[in-house]
Amino acid sequence: MTSVPNDPTLNEENARLVAEEGASGNSPALSVSELSNALKRTVEDRFGHVRVRGEISGWKRAASGHGYLCLKDDNAVLDGVMWKGVLQSLRFAPEDGLEVIATGKLTTYPGRSKYQIVIERLEIAGAGALMALLEQRRRKLLAEGLFDPARKRPLPFLPEVIGVVTSPTGAVIRDILHRLEDRFPRRVIVWPVLVQGETAAAQVAAAVRGFNAISGVDRPDLLIVARGGGSIEDLWAFNEEIVVRAVAESGIPTISAVGHETDTTLCDFAADVRAPTPTAAAEMAVPVRADLITAVRQLSLRAERCAQRVLESRRERVEGLGRRLPTPRALLGLARQRADDIGERLPRALAVRAQRASASLDAVGARLRPQLLDRRLKEAGSQLERLWRVAESLNPKGVLRRGYALVTDTSGHVVTSAAGARAARRVSLQFADGGVDATIGSDESAPRAPSPKKAAAASSSQPKLL
Numbered sequence: 001m002t003s004v005p006n007d008p009t010l011n012e013e014n015a016r017l018v019a020e021e022g023a024s025g026n027s028p029a030l031s032v033s034e035l036s037n038a039l040k041r042t043v044e045d046r047f048g049h050v051r052v053r054g055e056i057s058g059w060k061r062a063a064s065g066h067g068y069l070c071l072k073d074d075n076a077v078l079d080g081v082m083w084k085g086v087l088q089s090l091r092f093a094p095e096d097g098l099e100v101i102a103t104g105k106l107t108t109y110p111g112r113s114k115y116q117i118v119i120e121r122l123e124i125a126g127a128g129a130l131m132a133l134l135e136q137r138r139r140k141l142l143a144e145g146l147f148d149p150a151r152k153r154p155l156p157f158l159p160e161v162i163g164v165v166t167s168p169t170g171a172v173i174r175d176i177l178h179r180l181e182d183r184f185p186r187r188v189i190v191w192p193v194l195v196q197g198e199t200a201a202a203q204v205a206a207a208v209r210g211f212n213a214i215s216g217v218d219r220p221d222l223l224i225v226a227r228g229g230g231s232i233e234d235l236w237a238f239n240e241e242i243v244v245r246a247v248a249e250s251g252i253p254t255i256s257a258v259g260h261e262t263d264t265t266l267c268d269f270a271a272d273v274r275a276p277t278p279t280a281a282a283e284m285a286v287p288v289r290a291d292l293i294t295a296v297r298q299l300s301l302r303a304e305r306c307a308q309r310v311l312e313s314r315r316e317r318v319e320g321l322g323r324r325l326p327t328p329r330a331l332l333g334l335a336r337q338r339a340d341d342i343g344e345r346l347p348r349a350l351a352v353r354a355q356r357a358s359a360s361l362d363a364v365g366a367r368l369r370p371q372l373l374d375r376r377l378k379e380a381g382s383q384l385e386r387l388w389r390v391a392e393s394l395n396p397k398g399v400l401r402r403g404y405a406l407v408t409d410t411s412g413h414v415v416t417s418a419a420g421a422r423a424a425r426r427v428s429l430q431f432a433d434g435g436v437d438a439t440i441g442s443d444e445s446a447p448r449a450p451s452p453k454k455a456a457a458a459s460s461s462q463p464k465l466l
Helices: 008-023 031-046 084-088 126-141 172-185 202-215 240-248 266-270 278-285 289-324 328-367 370-393 396-401 418-424 453-460
Strands: 051-061 066-074 075-082 099-109 114-124 160-168 187-191 222-227 254-258 404-409 427-433 434-439
Touching: 051 075, 066 434, 084 396, 114 434, 126 240, 126 266, 160 202, 172 187, 172 222, 172 278, 202 222, 202 240, 222 278, 240 266, 254 266, 254 278, 254 404, 370 453, 396 404, 404 418, 418 427
Parallel strands: 075 114, 160 187, 160 222, 222 254
Antiparallel strands: 051 066, 051 099, 066 075, 099 114, 404 427, 427 434
16 A cells, blocks of 8 residues: 655644744634645645555445445555446456555545545456456355256257347347357347446346246246456456356356357356357357258158168068968869869759658648548637627626616716615616616605515516616
8 A cells, every 4th residue: 555655735834833823822723624624635635646556355335336445455454435437337346355456546534534545446456366366266166066067957959049148239149149040040038238347247147037037938948148258357247156156046058158268257167058159159059950951851861761671671571471372273272172062062952952841741731631620610610609608698788688777876886786776866777778867766755565476577577777
């Protein structure tokens, strides 16, 4: 650190003030603010531009966007401040332990009676220190297993959607799109980010995690994290832990294409595949469509030739078997002979069958004599006559013709007793030649019963009731 030398102007002012105070004890005293402002003007005039080398300590970034730190060496500490605009233009992210060279001007902070450097430019103190920091970080992440080969996944053969994390205005994205168009056009989604400066690392990490959070048809099948070449400071954002961890945790296979072939970043170790250039990343992402078409045609021709060889082999085998098989004439010869034999035997068999049928018919005819038929018909007629007489005897009309009558009440029910007839009062008498209605009188008006002789005589001339 460059220390503050003795300022002759400040010493002369102090000597004058002391002399005046000794000469006149009632001279006006300076206020604290006046003295602080005088010191501020003196320091800023004397150290308007300085370059200080030291190690960063106590780095922090305020909510306003300004950065605060301390630069220290073995014997002294110098406070420093970087305004928001300067901080955004940095090519790397400040952190504790990093040796840097700060360029700016000294000033004082009266609120705390401190002096500090307002940093206008901050650079790493030599590539050796930066490489040492890079190696230290690489060992740390390697010990955590972020670079383990077992974590790496194969790239999809032909991704439908490719996500690209890069600057939207650089030549990198144009090279990637042009190469994809030449090889095998695919749908590309670009997540625009800064690829250099203090906020670049956070934007790249957020883009990788953002692609992984997408679902549905817009979710990429492959990610490409790309940037053009540059110095180690230019590529430093891809060495930040936040980027390395985001790439290592990505659920989507990732290609790291940062810098040129000789450039290496920690992002390359965390990705599934490292591409030497962004153009090479596009070549790794998709195959050549023309080569695929040619390969498919060659496979089709090979399949046709294989099928043709199989058919020819089967045809030769069938022809060989055909030569060893008997001819159709030989196969049908025995059957033809049997048919001829059966044809000759058939007329004789029919004649024998006809003779046997004629003999059987003669035997049956001999048993069917006319006398036997007549007797069977008479017996059947006698039996039918007896059955008819029985049926006639059971016919109710026959009973009515013998003088009986059928008695029914007004409802058509048969009356079978004198009590039933008296209860019905009005009855219907059904005779063989027709019916009449009758009324049954009471017992008092009924005539007395006739003597047996008169009753017998009357019964022969009166109808009988059923």
